[in-house]
Amino acid sequence: MNINSMVYAQSYLDSSVSVDERVEDLLSRMTLEEKVGQMTQLNITMVNHEGVQRDVSLDPEKARYLLQNHHIGSFLNGEAVPPEQWLEYINELQSIAVEETRLGIPIIYGIDHMHGASYLEGSTIFPHNINLGATFNIEHARQTGKITALESGPLGHFWNFAPVLDLAKNPYWPRFYETFGEDPHLLSEMGRSYVKGFQGDHDLFPYKLAATGKHFIGYSVPRSGWDRTPVDLSMQTIHEFHRPPFQAAIDAGMKTIMVNSGEVNGIPAHASKELLTGLLRDKMGFEGVIVTDWADIGKLYNFHKTARDYDEATLQAIEAGIDMSMTPTSLRFNESLLNLVENGSVTEERLDESVRRILKLKFELGLFEHPYPSGQGIDEIGSNDRKDIALKAAQESMVLLKNSENILPLSKSIEKLLVVGPSAESKRNLAGGWTLAWQGAAEENYPESMKTITEALRNELPNAEIISMESIGKKYSKTRREFNEVAESADAIIIAAGEEPYTEFVGNITDLSLPEDQLEMIRAVNGTGKPSVLVLVAGRPRVINEVVPDTDSIIWAGLPGFEGAEAIAHVISGKINPSGKLPFSYPQFVGHFIPYNHKPSAAYYFDDTVANDIVVDVEATQMWEFGFGLSYTRFNYENLELSSTELKENDRITAKISVTNAGDIVGTESVLWFLTDEVGRISRPVKELVHFERVTLEPGETAELTFTIEPEIHLSYPGFDGESILEEGYFTIQVGEKKSRFYLEK
Ligand code: GLC
Numbered sequence: 001m002n003i004n005s006m007v008y009a010q011s012y013l014d015s016s017v018s019v020d021e022r023v024e025d026l027l028s029r030m031t032l033e034e035k036v037g038q039m040t041q042l043n044i045t046m047v048n049h050e051g052v053q054r055d056v057s058l059d060p061e062k063a064r065y066l067l068q069n070h071h072i073g074s075f076l077n078g079e080a081v082p083p084e085q086w087l088e089y090i091n092e093l094q095s096i097a098v099e100e101t102r103l104g105i106p107i108i109y110g111i112d113h114m115h116g117a118s119y120l121e122g123s124t125i126f127p128h129n130i131n132l133g134a135t136f137n138i139e140h141a142r143q144t145g146k147i148t149a150l151e152s153g154p155l156g157h158f159w160n161f162a163p164v165l166d167l168a169k170n171p172y173w174p175r176f177y178e179t180f181g182e183d184p185h186l187l188s189e190m191g192r193s194y195v196k197g198f199q200g201d202h203d204l205f206p207y208k209l210a211a212t213g214k215h216f217i218g219y220s221v222p223r224s225g226w227d228r229t230p231v232d233l234s235m236q237t238i239h240e241f242h243r244p245p246f247q248a249a250i251d252a253g254m255k256t257i258m259v260n261s262g263e264v265n266g267i268p269a270h271a272s273k274e275l276l277t278g279l280l281r282d283k284m285g286f287e288g289v290i291v292t293d294w295a296d297i298g299k300l301y302n303f304h305k306t307a308r309d310y311d312e313a314t315l316q317a318i319e320a321g322i323d324m325s326m327t328p329t330s331l332r333f334n335e336s337l338l339n340l341v342e343n344g345s346v347t348e349e350r351l352d353e354s355v356r357r358i359l360k361l362k363f364e365l366g367l368f369e370h371p372y373p374s375g376q377g378i379d380e381i382g383s384n385d386r387k388d389i390a391l392k393a394a395q396e397s398m399v400l401l402k403n404s405e406n407i408l409p410l411s412k413s414i415e416k417l418l419v420v421g422p423s424a425e426s427k428r429n430l431a432g433g434w435t436l437a438w439q440g441a442a443e444e445n446y447p448e449s450m451k452t453i454t455e456a457l458r459n460e461l462p463n464a465e466i467i468s469m470e471s472i473g474k475k476y477s478k479t480r481r482e483f484n485e486v487a488e489s490a491d492a493i494i495i496a497a498g499e500e501p502y503t504e505f506v507g508n509i510t511d512l513s514l515p516e517d518q519l520e521m522i523r524a525v526n527g528t529g530k531p532s533v534l535v536l537v538a539g540r541p542r543v544i545n546e547v548v549p550d551t552d553s554i555i556w557a558g559l560p561g562f563e564g565a566e567a568i569a570h571v572i573s574g575k576i577n578p579s580g581k582l583p584f585s586y587p588q589f590v591g592h593f594i595p596y597n598h599k600p601s602a603a604y605y606f607d608d609t610v611a612n613d614i615v616v617d618v619e620a621t622q623m624w625e626f627g628f629g630l631s632y633t634r635f636n637y638e639n640l641e642l643s644s645t646e647l648k649e650n651d652r653i654t655a656k657i658s659v660t661n662a663g664d665i666v667g668t669e670s671v672l673w674f675l676t677d678e679v680g681r682i683s684r685p686v687k688e689l690v691h692f693e694r695v696t697l698e699p700g701e702t703a704e705l706t707f708t709i710e711p712e713i714h715l716s717y718p719g720f721d722g723e724s725i726l727e728e729g730y731f732t733i734q735v736g737e738k739k740s741r742f743y744l745e746k
Helices: 003-007 019-029 032-038 060-069 083-099 129-135 138-155 184-198 235-251 273-283 298-302 310-320 332-342 348-365 384-397 453-460 474-489 516-527 564-573 711-715
Strands: 040-043 074-076 108-111 212-216 256-259 289-291 399-403 416-420 465-469 492-498 532-537 553-556 622-624 635-642 646-648 653-661 667-677 688-697 702-709 729-735 738-745
Touching: 019 348, 032 040, 032 332, 032 348, 060 083, 083 138, 108 348, 129 138, 129 184, 129 384, 138 184, 138 384, 184 235, 184 688, 212 235, 212 273, 235 273, 273 310, 289 348, 298 310, 310 332, 332 348, 384 564, 416 453, 416 474, 453 465, 453 492, 453 564, 465 474, 474 516, 492 516, 516 532, 532 564, 553 564, 635 729, 635 738, 653 667, 653 688, 653 729, 653 738, 667 702, 667 711, 688 702, 702 711, 702 729
Parallel strands: 040 074, 074 108, 212 256, 256 289, 416 465, 416 492, 492 532, 532 553, 646 738
Antiparallel strands: 399 553, 635 653, 653 702, 667 688, 667 729, 729 738
16 A cells, blocks of 8 residues: 555645644654654765765665665765666655655755756756856856756756855865855855755746755865864854855745854854854744754764764754754764663754754655656756856856956967967866766766867867977976977967866865976976966966966966866957956965955054065955956946935935946956945955946947945944944945045934
């Protein structure tokens, strides 16, 4: 007999009943073990045949044992396989959960589709978030979210562990590229847009999908720059810089949050009631599911050493406020939680709080009515239309950092081009980590249709002879001679530099410089006297200051995804006029990096004298500042006007600026508006991004852009307790190089 028919009469399976009633009815039927099972998420390796991530296939006996005896509510992970294989695996797993367990509670499957459906063969792979940030165009975040949903939702991937909402502050951090950049406003707008695109109110499938804001909170600023290492962070900084992106996504309806694996101020986030309950629940109003990161309860005792054993670690995490444990390769959490309830350390009422949230999530996604993958539209996966959308995002993310001799765009008459460097023939470098597999995959696994930079240049410049040399430099001395011969006859040389794929601790480094063999290669190219174009394909800003003066043109390409090579070639050929702007401050020195929104005291010196030639101009310590990006045309900002130069807290004033395309080709400009609060009882950043918009202008065309300043929104700042502070005084609005001052009277 079908398990559901035995209990159908009960309201939890009746979709005409309210979600809350269904939750309460189901909860009332659940045993303690079933509740603990719903709070547990296990890895694919616990239910597949080979016990490795890439094996997306079900061993039904393993699954049956875990679902029937331990009532597991969620599973995660896998690697890129064809959609049909995902469908078979998820269907088999779900049918055991729904058809062969006492209550038939569907599982929810979680996965890291970080920039498109990362773990799906043939999917559309977008630029990573750091590139989306460089576009200052929230539409790309929305499209990334939506197309990720379109390509992963049909497979039963109901839960995506994205977007990353961490703030990129430490360029050493190996997950720098997973963020939208260093500015809270930019991250808030991008994160909100991604959530709306992914979770959307689109009726793509019979069920809804859940996004995940991660990693709450303060994960991205480890003192050492190494992943998951200690962070010291004041609550002031948390409220002011790290909270806004999470708040914006929560306010946009984001359904789940994943916790930061590191410690903040000595308390691991997974054991911090202050962060997970005091801040996230009580202050920020988050009511969804809080899931741990990978094995992070266990790490409380075997890594952070804040707990003497697993039971104590579980108690700390439960008391902090987690709902689900990504255990994920053992039943230790289940065992410990049962022990804790049985010995009275944890009440069943506390479990009910978490189980309610988990059941509510499953009911709201419609999983009880539609537990199985819809399989809809899988023939659209990776369609050309979607590739074009990803290409546009990649194109708009290209940042032209230098073009002093106007080498770019390359002349159409160019006959011979030499392409050198580790990214010249590499597909994997263009997509970075979280692509096909956790750390990226072997080169041969990347799509046939995907181009390398060399191939894309050949397509873009069909009349030119394009010669590629993977790498030259000291350790390739034998190719040095070949290089000199080829370089001699080349009209220009493209240096495709950068990083191999990585993520998390695998990407930890101790020197932010671009690797010496690549610097050597750049010196060799510049030594030829030929026009040189450096293309940086990397997940973080590697320091290149010593080669900048002699390199004619520099393009920051970031990690532009599967369409990235074309985007790079389009900038080099002039098919597109670059419009990207840095979403982070590009450091000049390996040991000194200052964000654009630094404090006034970021550099101390005597009066205005320069003591012993120490660099005292803070902006000068950056190679390029947040918001920097060149175009093949130029834009003039004129006539910044304010509707008033004074206002009271309930007034508004409107700022107006004229932007003109003063060049001779069409161009797009991201217009960034900054505000400076000149004096603050808690010191204020020297400037803060408060608004951005893009405008496309024909040669000679002028656009008038406005921005309305609302004191409570734009002139206030959070205090130590997160409450809003609005102080009387002078403020300055800046757009382009134009500034205008006004006074807020309280
Ligand atoms: C990893 C990452 C997290 C990811 C999770 C599941 O350790 O920190 O971002 O979502 O585990 O793969």
